[in-house]
Amino acid sequence: MSVILAAGDPLYVLGVDVTVVVIAAIKVLVAFAALMGSVTLMIWFERKVISDMQSRIGPNRWGPFGLLQTLADGIKLFFKEDLIPAQADRFTFKLAPYLALIPALITFTIVPVGNSVTIAGHTFLLQVADTPIGILLLLAMSGLSVYGVILAGWSSGSKYPLISSVRASAQMISYEAALGMTVVTVVLATGSLSTHDIVASQAGGFWNWNLIRLGVVPFVIFLIAITAELNRPPFDVVEAESELVGGFHTEYSSLRFALFFLAEFMNTITMSAVMVTLFFGGPSGPVPNIPHLEWLFPILWFLGKTVAFCFAYVWFRAALPRFRYDQLMDLGWKRLIPLSLAWMLLVAGFLVSPAWGFSLAAISLLGSVALTRAFEIGTTREVGPDAVLPTVGERPLPPYVLRRLTDGEDN
Amino acid sequence: MTITMPSVNYLAIAPILVLLGGSLALMMIAALTKSRVSLGVATVTSAAVCAVATIVSVFQWSDVSSHGESTTLAHAVAYDGFGIVATAIIAVTTLLATLSARDWIARARTVGVEFHILLLAAAAGAMMMAQANDLIVVFLGLEILSIGLYVLVAYDRHRSTSSEAALKYLLLGGFASALFIYGAALTYGGTGTTTLTGIAYFMAHNFILQPGVLVAGVGLMLVGFAFKVAAVPFHTWSPDVYEGAPSPVTGFMASVVKVGAFAGVLRILIGALGTQATAWRPLVAALVILSTFLGAGLALVQSNIKRLLAYSSINHAGFMLLGLWSATPRGVAGTLYYVMTYAPVVVATFTIVSLRGGVNEDLHELGGYRGLARRQPLLGAALAVLLLSQAGAPFTTGFYAKFAVLTAAVDAGGAWIGVAVMVAASIAGYFYIRLVLSLYDTHDSAEVVTVPRTSAFVIAVGVLSALVFGVWPGPLESLAQHAVLLLP
Amino acid sequence: MRSPLLIIVLLLLPVIGIATLSVRPWDARMTTRIAASLTVVQLAVSLVAAVGYHSRGGGAFGLTYRRVLASSWGLSFDIGIDGISIFLVILTALVTALALLGASHGERTFVRWILLLNVATLGAFVTRDLLLFFLFFELTLIPSYFLIANYGGPARSAAALKFFVYTLFGSGFFLVGMVYLGVRHQHIFGGDVTFAYDELAKVALSPAAATWVLVGFLIAFGVKSPLFPLHSWSPAAYAEAPTAGSMMLSALLAKLGTYGLLRFGVALLPDGVDRVRPYVMTLAVIGILYGSGVAAVSKNLKRLVAYSSLAQVGFIILGMFSGSLVATNGAVLLMFNHGIITAALFLLIGGLERRRGTSDIAGLAGLQGPAPVLAALFTVVMLGSIGLPGLSGFVSEFLVLLGAFNAHPWWAAVATTGVIFAALYLLWAYQRVFHGVAEGDNATVADATIRERSVLAPLVAAIVVLGLYPALLLRTIEPSVVTSVTHSAVSHGGGQ
Amino acid sequence: MTIPASWFLTLAALLFGIGAFGLLTRRSALIMFMCVELMLNAVNLTFVTFSNSLHDVAGQASVFFVMVVAAAEVTVGLAIVVAVFRRRQSNTVDDLSELKG
Amino acid sequence: MTATVPDLLVFLAAAAMVVVGAIGVITFRNPVHSAISLILTLLGVAVAFIEQEAHFLAAVQVIVYAGAIVVLFLFVIMFLGVDEREDVTVEPLIGQRPLAYASVFVTVGGIVAMLSRGGWVTGASTVTGPTAVYNGSTVDNVTAVGQSVFTTYLFAFEATAALLIIAVVGAVVLARRERSVEGGESA
Structure with missing residues (x-):
């Protein structure tokens, strides 16, 4: 059982005693608190950045620069009336927000925030669990x-949320x-599933980052896919205000609505952090030689990179128009999946030998040509005129009968 | 860290590769050509693929004859006469089913090359079962076969019974798969390996004082198989599914599923767990008795020919299980011979049923067959021969099939079970002969059935296989006899 | 001529007939002509074969030929004739020919079924391989089923069904018993499994096993013969079948049962015979009495003959199971005689039925007046059946009773009453049908046609000749019976 | 391992039984599918337990294949449900009135 | 290895999740509730996997079952709108339920009895390859499973490709919307 938490963490190597348990508990608490705190900041950050981009002022009443606005909103939501629609499936309706929140919290446990530190004779990783x-x-989380969204929409007993x-x-x-x-391409390059190992393998300069090592393509795919998973703009068809009036959370109010909100922003932060971990070397970066503070710089690097991604998400939201639902599906199935598959083969091939790499590249190329043609044909068939045949009962008439009918003569 | 990849004997898995390759090729053609793939192209391609697989199995046979049996791909695939013969049967039967389906597809206007893609892939699954030397491979083969069939059963989208039958089949098929794989898991726990030869080796070198785990595992696997081959009391799905599925698919189901499933079960129970025969034989005996009697008895009261043939197929499953019951090489040969001769006959029978049943499969009442032979002597005679062969009439392959499994059972000390199944056979003989008689009824109600050339070919093959090898049984007999099961 | 080719020709002739008739639809006359001429040739060939066999002497099989068809199943094309089977072969050819000549309406399919039945019966009589025998034995079922079901009287379906189910049910037991024998042979002697008669004769089963196998054989052959409790299909089938079918059924198929019982039961399983003897003999005697009794009260001539056949078969089985050589000889002779007599009877009744549209005794009276020749023919045949000294029936029944009496006097004594019964019911029936005053349609009944006379002539001749000179057959039959009985005695002894 | 294998095996048997029971008694096709999934999960648990107590990785590899099969079965099964449902607005097996079995 | 108590607690938690979830699946009247219940069971099984050192499978279990299969179920339920309640009080067939009770009870009881009589596990250890040792060197669970799949089960692995293809083709065939004309070249 312990192995699942402890694989790479030196904390557990010498056995488990009270201190170890305390340290582990502190790690969990710190991570939780930091995440919660950063969510409030993130919400403020998003609103502020978007207002700047739109030449507005944004929240500015509560606290310096409106920093406490989120807190105020939270208190407001807390005291709002808790509505449950009459058509709702009450149990599921209440369950859904928690289902949305919990995976967001758990995912963060695998993110290495910094390098290892030593406190009270115990060396441990700055990561909840490796x-x-x-x-x-x-992937599991x-x-x-998605269950939060699916069940919330369904249990509301209302049309738009159901479509959502x-x-x-x-999606x-x-x-x-x-x-x-x-993710598999990253794992191929690292040879390990452990995020600690993934980060460690990227140490030693930005040219070692997976972003560079694997070519930029996996990162781009990952970014798009994760954005879609997060239901963030421009892939927010699930909660599109203009189409679905907010989608799955239309019927939610009060604290439950706040939980969804919390989950979404927490996910944004976590996924930014994951992206940093997978492609940008995590906490790695130049560390100035300042005694007793070596542990701090990796954390700062990590935070910096993560904030950059958070900013990117906000920027997307401000800058990009929403995808249409069918475009979203097309992009996923017809572009990203084939591309990621081809790239995975390529990476695997080059890891074995250049010969393999090039031959797999050639195969991928051929495959993409074939796929393009297949899509083309599929599209032309789709739009082809739907000739309406006369039917007998439910079954269309056989063509030879038809020919006789239309030719008007029997040869 | 180095990984030693297992060596691959490509000839050993060539028929499987050929069928899957053909399936894939059809898929590619369908995806990459502008016009839709015509039925002709699809039929010719898949028929050719099956023919190639059959020819390949001839080469395999001579290879195994000269070099002996072996396993390949890390003992996952057995390369032995038994597997080759079963594979060849599957290839030939699939060829016939393809041709039989051609006319149905043309008439029913459910165009789509997917039919052939699925048919070939399902047949490849059956071949995997036939050649499997690993419980997991058996399971995967079973699933490939079953999943292909679920879709094929639902293929007639103009008829709601088709998809309903598929749903029923799927639910019970899923249940059966779960039972089988649970049994496989317990067997794994009992022996520490999933390889069949490994299990046999384990059994040979260990004396198991408490075989509880194994007994439970074997029992569950057997029940799973009983579901798949529709042995009583696990047969309840089969009449409905036989009725609902398109007739050529029913023919394929009645033949290839039996070949694959019996090949798999023979490998597992006799090849690997033959030493535990005392544990599983009572269960098989119960299945044999129940299947033969209830299959024959319930067939008597059917008024729909597809349901009748479903019960008849249950009855035949009972006979095939008799070879398993005997748990001897002779039993293996007997069951192999049984499926070998039953397969073409049943495909041909369902071809006629398909022609007679009409596009909407709504003309399956037995009354509709009255006087068929009077109006269309050749077609009637063909159906009569096919039915008589299934009844086990002398000088048809059906008789030797029953004889072969009966001999095996008596040889294994089962004269009592032999007597029992022969009584059941006489009940079965009655409903067949009654149907045959109604074909020759002077009461002329049968409409004229047009027989397209491909269907005629399939029917002719079925009839000739029953008659020619009925008079001259030597070749098939020695084939079955020499198809030795791989033993460690 | 001692070549096995003769037998193969025998088997091929009807096959050629079927093939020829399938080529194109000949008219009824031509169809009958083709088929009948082939069977007449067959009869001639069988006579040649008989002469060839007899000239060789001894009781063993002659004209043998063996070719393995499927070694692992022990299936071989193994043919030959001996003193027991040769006369049944002749009988088969003769009855088929007469059935085609005297009772066929020339319908194509009908004739083909008759020919198929002929080849199946013939095949069963000439094979020495039990499996092949079984194949032919079973094959007879299909044509006879269709003959009854498609061409029979008003209740034909039920009759055909009963016949089919009984026989099929019975034959399963034979198959299992036979397979058991073959497998035992393999267990003892090794090698491939075999069903060759000579080989199986070497197998010494335990008495219990032998009894079980014999019981299986008794069920199968008892149904076909028919033996008393298994007979209930036969009156209906005989009565409903068309005349030709009745002839074939009673004259040939019933012999198939008794022949099988003698050859494969009595000869192969002496231990079993010892155990079941009293029961089987009792059943046979019951059959004789029951058959005679029911025949006496039958209201229909065909049923009457059917029940009398039951009684006759009772005699045959009594003879075979009495354990006496004399009685066994008598039984074999009776097989032949009964075949001829019963065929003649059915032919005559068929003639009456054709004329009057019925075979109910109540509807017939005083036919002697308008049809004297018919009456005369009937008289001779009937007397033969009764067992009048000087006619064939007498000799065989006498031998059976004599042999049986020496061995088991009580059974024989009771069985003898059957002879008296036979005289009673046949004479009574004759009286009702031919004597008295002919009224209505009965008064205008036509006498025997030339064709009928010529068809019946050989049968009547045979009845008379064999009555006067039974040694003609007996001297061929006896050595073979001795061989098979000693043969079994040897194996019996050898097995201990 | 501190938890005996027998506990897990019993748990798996129980799960299997519950799944089988559901499959036999429920009429909704979707729930019947879910019951098949329960049964397959019981199988997986059994495989893993044996794998663990035999110190043999084959059992875990087998689970991998069972999962693939489960996924494939569900794909096709749900497609059939959709096909059936398109024709008739119900998903209970008893309502499949055209086939009486 | 860690102490017994946490293991026990984890096992109890897993067992509770599994059993409660499974019972939920078969008793809830609403398919969506059954699906939620199913997730609970699946997670319970995943926990049991972790407890037995099968980490890779635990993750795959969640990804494949909870992440894909149940989502698919929910998708279909919502897509078809079949979330109405089924009346579970009506017996499907007379006597089917008692029969099901009996047969399942007998089967499960039989299996457990068999297992206990058979000493639960009787197979030989490490016939195929140990869980954590491969080619003499200690590797982690993921590696061991991966190596097993690509060596011992290579053929099975390739067969899954066929399986998935056939499933996809089948699903497409079945779910494809009927159009009034479907190619006319068949004649």
Whole structure:
């Protein structure tokens, strides 16, 4: 049992005693608190950045620069009336927000925030848990996180939320595959599933980052796929205000609504952190030689990179128009999945030998040509005129009968 | 860290590769050509693929004859006469089913090259079962076969019974798969390996004082198989599914599933767990008795020919199980011979049923067959021969099939079970002969059935196989006899 | 001529007939002509074969030929004739020919079924391989089923069904018993499994096993013969079948049962015979009495003959199971005689039925007046059946009773009453049908046609000749019976 | 391992039984599918338990294949449900009135 | 290895999740509730996997089952709108339920009895390859499973490709929307 938490963490090597348990508990608490705190900051950050981009002032009443605005909003939501629609499935309706929140919290456990530190004779990683299945936990949790949305939409007993649910489930399944395959490319390069190992393998300068090592393509795919998984703009068809009036959370109010909100922003932060871990070397970066403070710089590097991604998400939201639902599906199935598959083959091939790499590249190229043609044909067939045949009962008439009917003569 | 990849004997898995390759090729053609793939192209391609697989199995046979049996791919695939013969049967039967389906597809206007893709892949699954030397491979083969069939059963989208039958089949098939794999898991726990030869080796070198785990595992696997081959009391799905599925698919189901499933079960129970025969034989005996009697008895009261043939197929499953019951090489040969001769006959029978049943599969009442032979002597005679062969009439292969499994059972000390199944056979003989008689009824109600050339070919093959090898049984007999099961 | 080719020709002739008739639809006359001429040739060939066999002497099989068809199943094309089977072969050819000549309406399929039945019966009589025998034995079922079901009287379906189910049910037991024998042979002697008669004769089963196998054989052959409790299909089938079918059924198929019982039961399983003897003999005697009794009260001539056949078969089985050589000889002779007599009877009744549209005794009276020749023919045949000294029936029944009496006097004594019964019911029936005053349609009944006379002539001749000179057959039959009985005695002794 | 294998095996048997029971008694096709999934999960648990107590990785590899099969079965199964449902607005097996079995 | 108590607690938690979830699946009237219940069971099984050192499978279990299969279920339920309640009080067939009770009870009881009589596990250890040792060197669970899949089960692995293809083709065939004309070249 312990192995799942302890694979790479030197904390557990010497056995478990009270101190170890205390340290582990403190790690969990610190991570939780930091995450919660950063969510409030993130919300403020998003509103502020968007207002800046739109030449507005944004929140500015509460606290310096409006920093406490989020807190105020939270208090407001807390005291609002808790409505449950009459048509709702009460149990599921109440359950859904928690299902949304929990995966977001758990995912963060695998993110290495900094290097190892030593306190009270115990060396440990600045990471809640370094599990041997590390990155698989990310996939698992991103798989689970969709339940919040699906069940919330369904249980509301209302049309728009239901459509949102259907969209969410389809979207999740569509992008999960591409996401998984890019993660596999990272794992191939590292040879380990552990996020600690992934970060360690990228140490020693930005040219070692997976971003560079694997070519930029996996990162781009990952970014797109994760954005879709997060239902962030421009892939927010699930909660599109203009189409679905907010989608799955239309019927939610009060604290439950706040939980969804919390989950979404927490996910944004976590995924930014995961992206940093997978492609940008995590906490790695130049460390100035300042005694007793070596541990601090990796954390700062990590935070810096993460904030950059958070900013990117906000920027997307401000700058990009929303995808149409069918475009979203097309992008997922027809572009990202084939591309990520081809890239995965390529990476695997070059890891074995250049010969393999080039031959797999050639195969991928051929495959992409074939795929393009198949899509083309599929499209032309789709739009082809639907000739209406006369039917007998439910079954169309056989063509030879038809020919006789239309030719008007029997040869 | 080095990984030693297992060596691959490509000839050993060539038929499987050929079928899957053909399936894939059809898929590619469908995806990459502008016009839709015509039925002709699809039929010719898949028929050619099956023919190639059959020819390949001839080469395999001579290879195994000269070099002996072996396993390949890390003991996952057995390369032995038994597997080759079963594979060849599957290839030939699939060829016939393809041709039989051609006319149905043309008439029913459910165009789509997917039919052939699925048919070939399902047949490849059956071949995997036939050649498997690992419980997991058996399971995967079973699933490939079953999943292909679920879709094929639902293929007629103009008829709601088709998809309903598929749903029923799928639910019970899933249940059966779960039972089987649970049994496989317990067997794994009991022996520490999933390889069949490994299990046999383990059994040979260990004396198991408490075989509880194994007994439970074997029992569950057997029940799973009983579901798949529709042995009583696990047969309840089969009449409905036989009725609902498109007739050529029913023919394929009645033949290839039996070949694959019996090949798999013989490998597992006799090849690997033959030493535990005392544990599983009572269960098989119960299945044999129940299947033969209830299959024959319930067939008597059917008024729909597809349901009747479903019960008849249950009855035949009972006979095939008799070879398993005997748990001897002779039993293996007997069951192999049984499926070998039953397969073409049943495909041909369902071809006629398909022609007679009409596009909407709504003309399956037995009354509709009255006087068929009067109006269309050749077609009627063909159906009569096919039915008589299934009844086990002398000088048809059906008789030797029953004889072969009966001999095996008596040889294994089962004269009592032999007597029992022969009584059941006489009940079965009655409903067959009654149907045959109604074909020759002077009461002329049968409409004229047009027989397209491909269907005629399939029917002719079925009839000739029953008659020619009925008079001259030597070749098939020695084939079955020499198809030795791989033993460690 | 001692070549096995003769037998193969025998088997091929009807096959050629079927093939020829399938080529194109000949008219009824031509169809009958083709088929009948082939069977007449067959009869001639069988006579040649008989002469060839007899000239060789001894009781063993002659004209043998063996070719393995499927070694692992022990299936071989193994043919030959001996003193027991040769006369049944002749009988088969003769009855088929007469059935085609005297009782066929020339319908193509009908004739083909008759020919198929002929080849199946013939095949069963000439094979020495039990499996092949079984194949032919079973094959007879299909044509006879169709003959009854498609061409029979008003209740034909039920009759055909009963016939089919009984026989099929019975034959399963034979198959299992036979397979058991073959497998035992393999267990003892090794090698491939075999069903060759000579080989199986070497197998010494334990008495219990032998009894079980014999019981299986008794069920199968008892149904076909028919033996008393298994007979209930036969009156209906005989009565409903068309005349030709009745002839074939009673004259040939019933012999198939008794022949099988003698050859494969009595000869192969002496230990079993010892155990079941009292029961089987009792059943046979019951059959004789029951058959005679029911025949006496039958209201229909065909049923009457059917029940009388039951009684006759009772005699045959009594003879075979009495354990006496004399009685066994008598039984074999009776097989032949009964075949001829019963065929003649059915032919005559068929003629009456054709004329009057019924075979109910109540509807017939005083036919002697308008049809004297018919009556005369009937008289001779009937007397033969009764067992009048000087006619064939007498000799065989006498031998059976004599042999049986020496061995088991009580059974024989009771069985003898059957002879008296036979005289009673046949004479009574004759009286009702032919004596008295002919009224209505009965008064205008046509006498025997030339064709009928010529068809019946050989049968009547045979009845008379064999009555006067039974040694013609007996001297061929006896050595073979001795061989098979000693043969079994040897194996019996050898097995201990 | 501190938890005996027998506990897990019993748990798996129980799960299998519950799944089988559901499959036999429920009529909704979707729930019947879910019951098949329960049964397959019981199988997985059994495989893993044996794998663990035999110190043999084959059992875990087998689970991998069972999962693939489960996924494939569900794909096709749900497609059939959709096909059936498109024709008739119900998903209970008893309502499949055209086939009486 | 760690102390017994946490292991026990984890086992109890897993067992509770599994059993409660499974019972939920078969008793809830609403398919969506059953699906939620199913997730609980699946997670319970995943926990049991972790407890037995099968980390990789635990993750895959969550990803494949919870992440994909149940989502698919929910998708279909919502897509078709079949979330109405099924009346579970009506017996499907007379006597089917008692029969199901009996047969399942007998089967499960039989299996457990068999297992206990058979000493639970009787197989030989490490026939195929140990869980954590491969080619003499200690590797982690993921590696061991991966190596097993690509060596011992290579053929099975390739067969899954066929399986998935056939499933995809089948699903497409079945779910494809009927159009009034489907190619006319068949004649």
